[in-house]
Amino acid sequence: MIRTIHTTKSEFGRYLPEKFVFIGYASFEERSSVIPLAIEKERIKQAYVFRSKGNCDKEAAKSINVYLNDCVDFIELEISDSISTAREITKTVKKILLDNNIFLVVDITTFTHETLLILLKLIMSNKEKFNSVYYLYNGADKYSVSEELDKAWLSKGCKDVRNVIGYPGLMRPVAKNCLILLTGFELERATRLIELIEPDRLLLGNAEDPISSNNAELMQHFKNKFEVWKNNYNSINCSSFDFSCKDVEKTINILTDIINSNKEENCIIVPLNTKLSTIAAGIVAIQNKNIQVCYSIPETYNINNYSSPSSNVTVVSLV
Template sequence: MKVQFSNLYSVINNIDLFICSSGFETRSKSFPLALDVDRVKNGFIFHIDENYTVSYENLKELENRMPYLKTIQHPKNNPLETYDIILEKLTGFYKDQNPHEKLNIIIDITTFTREVLLILLKALNNEWYLNRSNIQLVYTPAENYPCEWLTRGVRYIRSIFGYSGMILPSKKLMLVILNGFENERTEEIINSFEPNAILLGRPSYEESINEQLSNRGKANFDEIKQKYQSNIIGEFEFSCVEIEKTIKVVENLINTHGEEYNIILSPLNNKISTIAVAFVALKNENIQICYASANQYNINEYSTPSDYFLFFDMNSFLT
């Protein structure tokens, strides 16, 4: 559901728990600052240790405006500890609530790292949480990425905790890439896994955030296609605005190639397509999701936020 900034109050009732992440982007504040603080009872803001100075500044701004926010610091490169921290905070919150009341939870997924976001979704994929909650995901799209580069360098490449899949030595390896705007990450992942086959995807024109981002994504797609054409056995299109559409695309690819290949999914586009991949993998334990951590972000001119939000009902995808 697309909601304009000016219509936000008409679609949000009281919130029992609001979850967000601090970050260096202006977008990390777009939705939290638009909220009516009187409608929110509790809040968690996740903050990565040893982050950029601007991330701390954004964190303090949100803490000052929303005193109910509890800051949850977690390590940058320790996914198991991060998962334990998330699980502890969620369990503590639910135990303090009336077990007979359905809780309204909103998660702003905009500036979580892909790894932490998928770990959070893994933790929430629990009947005890889902049956007691109505969980909405909200995303502030980037209207534009004005900088020439978004990230530089890759620190590490690994499977995401909770999404390690089941790799059988009897099968060949296929890498399914949802390409985005950071081709260095794409290349490092391909070179690291050395797959027998690649399926390379890009957002369809109709399912992109806007024309400018579509054209930029197409140029990056063509560059990767040209460089790795001998390994690419197929192409596909996915959606950056509708979770369900991307789920269907990825599930179809798995159904077509899963008998022959071990499949590793690499979501390198926006958070909408990333969580679509997560929901597919949460229902299919054979599928692995990989992640490439960046060494450096272009924090000075990373993204320009849109003037609207995208809402999704998480329960509908997991229950």
């Protein structure tokens, strides 16, 4: 059962357990500290905060450390090394599972898609050991901050594509490959991804339901670009569909219907949109072990202007 609540930074604590273990991710985004600093620290039994080596907002990490200093452990991840990353996340989850009465709260806001999917698989694989699990997401007030609409960008390029650990899928050599993309504002990244995978069939997801109304204009701008961009793939078997940025259950249902309509193909999902839609993609793949999930590694991020925080917080309960 999935329960989703769209609330605010000042109100989300009402929907959480009285005491819980907290997991977060300190990235280069200012948003990575919004939720940790808004939680009453007396409610946190222990906090585990991941951070990427050399790719972390030092001020955000510092503010989290100062606020939660007596109950927080920072775990550094070498995100270029997926095996090492999965090992560190696994060690953290195993440590949490030593407790017998676990209420878990995860701030998914600034995880990479890959690290979030790895964590999700570990939690879902041990779901009977948790009393409850809540995923929190602080939607961006704006993306590509202070940049003109036609110059907005979040990342550039795609160095490589790799299978996300825990989501190998069942790839049948005689079956055709169907690539399902949940696109966002990173069409350049998606373009290179398609070139690398060379699918027989391509399903391009176009995002709807902006979490913040402030992003409506930017979403419309990229929707217009999407409509032009998808015409580049008329020479292959290509179609498009809409999915929700913020409604996990809705996106799960959409993806499930797509998978059920393509049972004879090898289905590969690549989420490139919000972490809420990434959760949806991960759940669909966990429920159907035939599905492979891949991660596209960007060349660079718009570190200085990626996003600004909003006052919105989405609470998703899965266990």
